[in-house]
Amino acid sequence: MTIHFLNEVDELKDMILALSGRVEAQLEHAVRAIVLRDAQIAARVLDEDHGIDSAEVDIEEECLKILALYQPVAHDLRYIIAVLKINNDLERVGDLAVNIAERAIFLAEQPLPSTDFDFMHMADKASTMLRDSLDALLKQDLKLAIHVRESDDEVDQLNREMYAQIKRSIRREPQHVDALIHLLSISRYLERVADHATNIAEDVIYMIKGEIVRHRFNTYTDPQAEDPDG
Secondary structure, three states, X not given: OOHHHHHHHHHHHHHHHHHHHHHHHHHHHHHHHHHHOOHHHHHHHHHHHHHHHHHHHXXXXXXXXXXXXXXXXXXXXXXXXXXXXXXXXXXXXXXXHHHHHHHHHHHOOOOOOOOOOOHHHHHXXXXXXXXXXXXXXXXXXXXXXXXXXXXXXXXHHHHHHHHHHHHHHHHHOHHHHHHHHHHHHHHHHHHHHHHHHHHHHHHHHHHHHOOOOOOOOOOOOOHHHHOOOO
């Protein structure tokens, strides 16, 4: 490929990394707003969403321009396709951060039920999965992408535990039903963040190996890692 193509890809890489940083910050601030019961932090998350939407459109347009001008093949083509898909996942994580922030604004004014669910544990797991999936993209790290994919079941289990606990809490403290439903929504949003992190990891696997693993429900391993001569 020409030097012009390489320059375009470098610019695209900078754009997707900048967006990933903004989205990670959005999620961190939304979770902090819940923990601190701070409506002002939550409001800033809502204000930032337009910028993320705009960046997502810019990245999509850049990808389409590269495809049209250079018609890349093989790994280069897989990279552009993966960035297109990861771009969409990042925008959706930004939307989920907004959803969490909206719940934070409501909960900041409400007396909270006496639930002992470890909300931060789930938030930390989902945030770590997102960060690791983006690190896998940056470093082209197949093992890290596979690890992210394998981590999704743990967040799913935490979401199921939250659902069961919320049901018990509604029976015990029906006067807090609105707050409890908002907490359940937050749990679901965090579970969706983990799903999007998994999507990103699967796109990194596709980028590196050229294999679509999206509908493989068994654990994916790198064939070369199993073959000492590979």
